[in-house]
Amino acid sequence: MEKILIPLHENEVAPRFDLASEALVVSVTRETSVMGQIHERVVVLDTPSGEAMYQLVKSENVMTIVCAGMDKEIFEFLKRKGIDVIDDVCGPADAVLEAYLMGKLAPGQILH
Template sequence: MEKILIPLMDNDVAPRFDLATDVLIVTIPRESSRRESLEEKVVVLDHASAESICRLAISENVNTVICAGIEGKYHDFLVWKGTKVIDDVCGPVDAVLDAYHDKRLVPGTYIY
């Protein structure tokens, strides 16, 4: 099973990691290659906090964080904890997940 965390602003990747109060966690079963089998849940934080998002990523055993702007210390912390970070990504969440699923998502991807 693979887990992905994406900070949200409406239906898009939030422009800044530390300002998101809604976070999408997507679970992809290993045996499935179809995007329709994804499990999605939105976690609403009581306030915007990069530390809270990092804690959530670790407690949820997230494998990959997809985000736009992220401060270096949080990027480095997540990588140190074994989480892959794909940053500088902008666009609607569904399109970003499609690109990730198709292995086309790299840092700096803008989808609009």
């Protein structure tokens, strides 16, 4: 199973990973090489912070984060922990997730 996290602001990718008050956590079980079963849920954080978001990443065993931006220090920390970060991504969370699942999402991509 693969887990993806997208920080949210009003159903869009939040401008900052560490300032988002909620996150979309997506679990994907691939049954074929293209698609599989997808389970989505939104998690609301008590206090937006890089530490709170990292604790969510850790507790959910997230392997990939898709975000617009984050501090370089947080980015490097996550990479050292083996978490893939696709950053500088903007757009509605559903369009971003769809592009990711289709293997068509890259850093710097704007989807609107």
